[in-house]
Amino acid sequence: MDFPARIDVHHHIVPPVWAETLAARGLTSGGWAIPAWSPESAIAMMDQQGIATGVMSVTSPGVHLGDDADARDLARAVNEYGAEVVKDNPDRFGHFAGIPLPDIDAAMAEAVYALDVLGADGVVLMSNAHGKYLGDPDFEPLWAELDRRAANVFVHPAQPPMPLLPGTPAPLADYVFDTTRTALNMVLNGVMDRYRKVRVILSHGGGFLPYAAYRFTGLTSTVVDRNRNADDLLRDLKRFYFDTALSASPSALPALLAFAEPGHVLYGSDWPFAPQEAGTYYNHFLETYPDFTPGQAESIDRGNAEALFPRLAR
Template structure:
């Protein structure tokens, strides 16, 4: 790809107020260092990786670091910072707003402010918040509102409520596990079925959801919930969208393309938490993959995201 065309739905920003809040409590991003970030650095990377626009989000652990009041303040500061970045370069950046779950009332208020006042392109949710997964019945009012708004939601993994595997930072293994866990929780608790208008993007190719989807659907219909057929479960699992961040590999990409609905695979980089060298590695396989149907590569790079983010359409 010789010119910037991709829409990157999984790209991060590091607001100084957020980095300072993590440092103040001795927190990191699951054993991963918080990297330096600047708009200039992001644009230089995007030009190198043929990315026209990056839809920015704050990564794990999100903005709720244990205190409701501080979480509301941090969410507002982070979202206003992101909105300023987009305002300066709307051609190069978009923005998923952070919300302070598990405080549902505050999350509803911040969703309204971010979408209506700041013009955010959607909302980012962590896969779990202090051990509560996104299918938790207490979060239903937020899903109702997101569905009413026909919002796009980016689900980013977080550390699951368990100890790290020794010597293994959470982004290496636990993050893909937690993405899969929250996606299944959303389907089994009926959240996806009850909210047909919300568009939910799962990071990193959906974890191992595409690989294990038929295990989930078959066993659910036989053992967990005989009132739902395997096809019912598969239909809801296929409602998800998936980004390619760290997932355009010889084993993961064929499984993802075999499972996902047409139009539901989107380009993602995970920069700067995934270094530029990783982007080059996965982009190389994405660009050389021999199994794409006609037009499918271009749709993943850009066209599928244009449907979700019409303002970015060319």
């Protein structure tokens, strides 16, 4: 790539207050160490990987670490830090605001503040909030608020409410499982049907949703409203957007492209939790993949994201 062009919708920020809070509580991201991050190191990585803009988000465990009051304070501090990074480098960074679910009142208040006051480009939700998945009826007011604003919603996986496999950090297996679990929960509970203005981006190629989508729709006729058939469920599953982070591989990318609607695949790096060497590998596969349709590679790199983030359009 001759010049930085990509829009990276899966770029993690590590605000000092967030990293310090996790360290003080002995927390990690599902057993994965919290890496160093700075705007300068991020820009250096982006220049090397052909990325023009990184849309930042905190990763699991998010901003709600168990106490509602602490979560409100941490969310505000994280989001104001991210907004300052964007203010200093508006062309190089965007910002998904952290939301303190499962505290629904605080989550709604922070979403409104982040979108309306801080100018966030969307919000990031963990795939489950202390065991409550994103299709939970308690979260309906938040979805309604986000739908009113036609907001971008980035769903990042969290550790599911079960023990880690011994010797297996959650990002290796549990994260792809939990992304798929929350996406199916949202569809079966009608979130994607009722709130059609929100644009929901699933991390890591949607977990294994593209691979298993037709299995889901073929087996759910006995557990959903009789007024919604398999075609309705498939339509709602196809409303999701997907990033390519750790998913532009010889087996995952063809399945993703076969399932996703046109315009619904976006570039993602997962840096700095995914090492730069991984980014080089997946970028090479994207750049040499032989079966893209005309213009598809450029759309994944940038064009599809420009439709979701008009301020970044060239």
